[in-house]
Every structure is written in structure tokens, then in C-alpha cells.
Amino acid sequence: MRLLRFLLIIAAFIFIGILPVHAKDMVVKEPPKSLSKYYPPESKQPKWIQQMHKMSTHFGGVFVNLKEKDFENVDMHADKLVEEYKKTSEMVPEWEDYFDIKAAEAFAAAAKTHDIAQAGKASGGLGKTCGKCHAEQEVSVWAKFHWPSFHKIKVTDPISEKEIEFDDYMGSISSSFKGVTVNFGEGQYGRAAKALKVFKSRYLELKSTCSKCHATQDVKRFYVGKDADTAFAGLSQELNSEKPNPGKFWKNIGLLGKTGCKHCHLVHRTNSFIQEMWEK
């Protein structure tokens, strides 16, 4: 029983590519153009990932049914896996060499012996073909087709009311932020208060920007939520007081940075950098 569980886990890991494939020198290359026809807008559905799911399901189906001794379904999933594997191998000509039809057929034949140990052993050969492609291409495919592109997002600047590119908008937020901090550092509290109005307006506009992709309120509140409200209220209070307290001012600046800017940058910037290389 333990052996069975072990084999199942190893097989699953190999197949879905989680088992580390030694690729420390991985290069993130833009996926081939031919893959675009399997993703929107060229395709109505994300056919490529659906195809991955089909193969994964049939592969998993073999082992689930071997465990349950439902051999009729073992055979069905084995045949379907080979069928889908062959189909996938023809979808992106540039990636044809990743596929090894003989390995897929060998796995199906092993599965049809209904001996789980044999199936587990044969899955290694097939899993390697998947793992190699995943190691070399998965990051690129996700970056290109699964992550929405920041560089296509347009933001209406609340100050000028002009629609500008996302990157330029980030620049304008940064400038208005400096208007607050630089003036405060110089003791120009009136100017800092005026700059805060501009910065706050631009910062809160990000809620609209987040909602261009995120459908739930909770996600955008994670970036621009209660902490931001608290920080802006605190900053405003200090700048509207007769003698602003630097300790409280900088604490609120820190709160904004840690809970808003940093959260978003940690999640989104890496992918944005990759996309930028391909799109600009």
C-alpha cells in the first residue's frame, strides 16, 4: 500500500512537472507565435491549457482506476492519453521534439497490464518529456498568456483626466509621492498638504485600475484598503495640524509603502518585467 502511494505521488509529480528538473540556467524566451492560436483572442477558449488538463486527467485517471481496480477505465484513460498526447504533439510545430509518442504508447501498454508497479515505472519515460517542456516553457507560457498584460492597461489620471499608459501612471504616482515627502522633509507643510491631495487621488485611482482585472472587492482592498485609508487619514491630520509630528507622518508613509506598494510590486512586478521585455 505504501509502495502504491509512493508510486502514485512520484508519478503525479513527474507528470505535472513539479519535480524539479535541473534548469538553473533556464532562459525565459517568448513562446512561439503558433501557440497564440490556442489562446484568446485568437481562440475562443484557452485550448492549450485545456489540452494540458486533458492529458493530466487521463494520466491521473490511469492511476486512480488502477488503485480502484477499475481496469476498464484504466484502459480507456490509457488510450485517451495517447490520443491526446499525439494531438498535442501536432499543435505547436516548434515544440514537436518535446514529445515522444513511443514513451506515451509504452506507458499505455504498461497501464494495460493492470500492474501498478509497471505503470509507475513506465510513467517515468513519459513524465520526462512533459517535465522537460514544462521546465523550459511553462514560465514563458504563463507570463505571456495567463497573466494579463500591465502594458495594455490604460489609466485615467484623476488630475489631468487623460488616459495614460500604466507605466507612465506609476511614474506620476511616484512623482506626486515625492512631492509629499520632499516638501515635508523641507518643512513646507502647506505644499506637502497640497501634494498629498494629488498623491492620494492618484493612489486611490488604483482601486479602479485593480478592478480592470480583479473582479472581487477583497483583492483590491488587499492593495488599496483599510491600511491606505488609515495612512491617508493620518497624513492628512498631520499636515492639517498647526505643528505636524514627523514621527506620525513617516509612520503613515511607511504603512502605505508596506501594505500597498510592496504588496502589489511583490505579486506583479516580476511578471511585468518579463512581459515588458517582449512587448516594448
Next chain:
Amino acid sequence: MKRSPRIFDLIKGLGLIGVAGFAMLYFLVNERFEWIPEQVLELARDPEILKRPPAKKCSECHKAIYEAWKDSRHSISWTSENFIEASENRTKEKCLPCHIPKSVRGEKPSPRLDLRDEGIYCVSCHFIDNKMQGPYDLLAPPHPTFRNPDYVRSNICGSCHQKTFKEWEATKVEDTCQDCHMPRKKGRLTQKAGFNLLHKKRWVGDHRFLHGEIKENDVIMESGWEENFFLISLKNKTIPHFVPTADNGDPRLYLYIKFFNEAGEEVDNAKEIIAPQQETALPYNRKIQYRYRLFDKILKAEVELKYQPAWSKEKTTVRAETVSR
């Protein structure tokens, strides 16, 4: 030539039979259509209608509703330039369920793969569980029709307009979405020659799905001065959901304030963006306060409230006033 009395009587008799026949048919169609045997109705069925046809097919009978729908935002939910731009060439998954819904039935729909250019069309809302449904049980020979009370309730609109539906629910106002956005008029459901006479007039909702204009009386504005501050408040007095409202669109009210000194020079300004995506929209019947610190000696403020719908970059003035100190 003198007409023979017999011929005259025959014509009169035929006329009477015709009128009586029509009256009976009218009664049967409108009041007792269940008496008509299913086998007879089967002869009049149009199987194409039960295969999720494009809206044009429905217009063969429901011309008036079709024309109204053509004028609606629903009909261009997939084809409007604004949507194509905002959805990054229709690639954003979150947009698909409600811009090309398969079946609208009180919960977030699934997107469909066919006839996407039709947007939110007849079949999306009326062809549910492989049955044509609507607010009435009635005889429609080309397709069986079933009454579903949801068509006069807000929850069907809430399938997609979920946020707005929740806002409306919280107000406890009885008027439904349809009361304001699909106002009813007595009319005929079909315009097809012959059938239009056989069907009695019923209350028919406006399928343009009217988008309420925000009028001056909808938003109450109050303002005043404190020593170093200008205060202003806005209250959505009449619209039983937030104003503006949207689940994913970005309609906005802009509140512009210009401050003038004694010399009549504009020395400062302020702006509020009142928008659902920024969680700053005006709730129903609750006053929202804004407070501005004045850095100069201010004598006058000019205030203007403008509205920009989600699908346009144009703004229209809702109200404007000058507040002197």
C-alpha cells in the same frame, strides 16, 4: 341592380360566423389555450426557435421588443468599442460571463461559445432549461412558453448586476430593477400579422433597459464655510442603489470645486471622484461629507457635479452652483 335578399342574408350570416369564430379563437388563445390539443400545436411549432437562434429570428414575431433591444446596451455588450478596449480585445475572463451569457437565471452565468456578437440577447434571458420563459403563461404556437415569476423580480437582473442588486436589497425599497429600467406599457407581444390581433394586450417591459439619467433632483448638494475649511455634502435622494453603480464598469461622478479670492482669481481647486470601483459612490439616502482646507483667503467657490457613464468618455453636468462666503 337590386341585390337579392338571399345573397345579402348569406353574406350577413357568413360575417356573423366569422366574428363569432374570431371571438371564440380570441377567447381560446388568450384564456383557454390549454384546451388546444398538443398535437395541433405541434403543427405550428418552429423547431429552429428551440435551437438558440439569433435575435433576428425572434424579431419575426417580436418586432417591437427586438427593436427596443437593438437600442439597448445589452445588444452591444460584445461589440461595443468601449468593451473591446476595456476587455483588452475581449481577453479578460472576468468579462465573459456577463457580456456573452449563456443562460441568465439568478446566478452568475457561464459564457457561451456561439453567437457572441449578439451580446446579451433574447435567448440569454428567455431560453432557460431548454424552455422559452417569460413573465406570462401564454399560447405562442411557434414555441411553448412558460411563466417564470423571476422576470418581474430583481434577482434575475442580479445575475450579472450583483453588486447593484445587493445595494438595492439593502435599501429595502420595493420598486424592482424592472420598475425603473424596464418600465411597462400595455402592448402586444407579437407584431406578426394576424397573431397581433389574436393576442390581447399585456404589460410589456421596455427592452431598451433604460439607463437612468442622473438629474439635478436626484442628488442633493449642501455646502458651507468654516474658518479655514469649505464643506460640501452630497446625498443620493431618489435612486435606490449607489450612484453611480457598476459591478465592473467604471462610471463616475466628478465633483469639481474652484476657489476664488477677493480679486476673483482662481487660487485653488479640489476634485472628488465618486465611483463604484473606488468605493466612493453615493449610497441611497445618506449624506456624504467632503471637507477642504483653505490655504488662502477665499470668497467664493464654484461647484460642479458631472456624470460620466462607464461606456463613454463624455461628461454631462448634473448640477452647478456658486457658493459665496
